[in-house]
Amino acid sequence: MHGMMMDRPLKIIDILKFAEEVHPTQEIISRTLQNSIHTTNYGEIGQRARRMSKALVSMGIKLGDRVATLAWNGYRHFELYFAISGLGAVCHTINPRLSSEQLTYVVNHAEDKIIFLDLTFIPIVEAHLEKFPSTTKYVLMTDKENMPECNIPNVICYEDLIDRADSDYDWPEFPEDTASSLCYTSGTTGNPKGVLYSHRSTVLHALLACVTLSGSFAVGRKILPIVPLFHANAWGIPYSAPLTGTSLVFPGANLDGASVYDLLNQNKVFSAWGVPTVWMGLLDEIKNRGAKPEGLGEMIVGGSAAAKSLIEAFENMDVTVIHAWGMTETSPLGTTGKLTPPYTELPREQQINLKGKQGRKVFMVDLKITDDEGKILPHDGKSVGNLFCRGNTIAGGYFNNEEASKAVIDKDGWFGTGDVATIDEEGFLVLTDRAKDLIKSGGEWISSIDLENMVMAHPDVENCAVIAIPHEKWDERPLLVVVPAEGKKPSKEELIEHLSGHFAKWQMPDDVVYEDTLPLTATGKVSKLTLRQKYEKHILAS
Ligand code: AMP
Secondary structure, three states: OOOOOOOOOOOOHHHHHHHHHHOOOOEEEEEOOOOOEEEEEHHHHHHHHHHHHHHHHHOOOOOOOEEEEEOOEOHHHHHHHHHHHHOOOEEEEOOOOOOHHHHHHHHHHHOOOEEEEOHHHHHHHHHHOOOOOOOOEEEEOOOHHHOOOOOOOOOEEHHHHHHHOOOOOOOOOOOOOOEEEEEEEOOOOOOOEEEEEEHHHHHHHHHHHHHHOOOOOOOOOEEEEOOOOOOHHHHHHHHHHHHHOOEEEEOEOOOOHHHHHHHHHHHOOOEEEEOHHHHHHHHHHHHHHOOOOOOOOEEEEOOOOOOHHHHHHHHOOOOEEEEEEEOHHHOOEEEEOOOOOOHHHOOHHHHHHHHHOOEEEOOOEEEEEEOOOOOEOOOOOOOOEEEEEEEOOOOOOOOOOHHHHHHHEOOOOOEEEEEEEEEOOOOOEEEEEEOOOEEEEOOEEEEHHHHHHHHHOOOOEEEEEEEEEEEOOOEEEEEEEEEEOOOOOOOHHHHHHHHEOOEOHHHOOOEEEEOOOOOEOOOOOEOHHHHHHHHOOOOOOO
16 A cells, blocks of 8 residues: 655755745855855855856757766855756766876766866866867856966856856756756776766765754754765765755865965864864864863864874863765765763763774664675674665666666675775674775875886886875875885885876875785785784885
């Protein structure tokens, strides 16, 4: 027997329409690229998003077309999230830190019809004009006064586009499983893989984030996503904030400790979200100034493991630290470490220990750990296994990439995260390792395999391995271990020169060490674990 309730499609634009009607005066504050502060609100953003959707339709954008952004966190980027998906097109958020090859790949693979870009990224686009589709159009996210001279042909000014359209526009109806946004994530090797979110998955994620992190979202509170809008939808903040009428503060391009401090302090931001690297920068700044930013009450940290010392330092300042785990493929919240009773009754030291774990699952996400044969392991806090997840907000495959899609879903339909973990009886997740051969530096991925393939092409190298070395500021940095060919010893400079042009500067190994042979595992693979243990304390050059 079917229930008799109405069946209305869940749509992202309804979040903005709700905020426009119910929380029109709640503010959206942005630091602009000109370093001034811009203030708007949900009422105005609703009107501007409507006009931008109408402008996009007049440019020929239709349901399913990909429209890209190459931009920092600011109000224009935020309104594009809604203007693009609202008309049924797909908002492809491009990570500007991708290498040239990866950038070329994602724009062509997504077949972006338009790229909206911040002024900062003009040189990147100019350098890729020949490599991007010839039909792609470009819009500079600025106003007439700040339009610069540039070599991008027929470039359009963002504010002109809005000015030309009126707000007499009704967002269309479409099914809730319609694609809404696309975010590429780096693979262990080869090209990035596109995670294609739907309206349904996004609205459900927005709801579950508000429920799970109920302290972060409320009218009268301000939230600052340091996590970029091009990283897994800024962890869902752009949707959960309007849903609850929470004010947003966007940091623009300045993510150093001093700039983040000033923005938090001036706006009395309550909750700020970011990777451990930015918190380390903020902590240094707090030490310099002798006090935490006024009003800061909570920080959400994820993307990499948060060190206990970092958690303790913020907790000592009465900033509640919530450690979260997730992935681009999980929308991204999978677990959070928000402590509830009875854990809040525990002695402080035990609470800090619990906060160092990756937390417990959020509603609608199921977790399992298995051995290498797929056998489910107990949640006893001791059994270490491959972490899988399942749910309405978890990717079921990758955009136009059958091979990668098949590889990542197990026979029972669970998504393989590539993380290795324990789960205890109370559901606390602890990540113990990463099966995927990747290094995470400042929240961004570096593929060890891609680096190794290129190093192996050097005539003086017999064998090599790239491993992750713990790093205080960046969490992890790559170290290149080289077995030179007989009678040769290529220098660090020579090897870096050999890699340059193929990788972004920040993806380059920080140092090179030499070995006569590489340690092997029982199955004959290079034992990176042995190398990681050996070089754990290696002092990197940078
Ligand atoms: P991304 O898709 O770029 O967001 O990366 C997701 C991956 O980042 C996960 O699979 C983990 O390897 C890592 N990660 C995310 N959050 C955490 C965390 N709290 N602790 C440790 N690793 C994390």
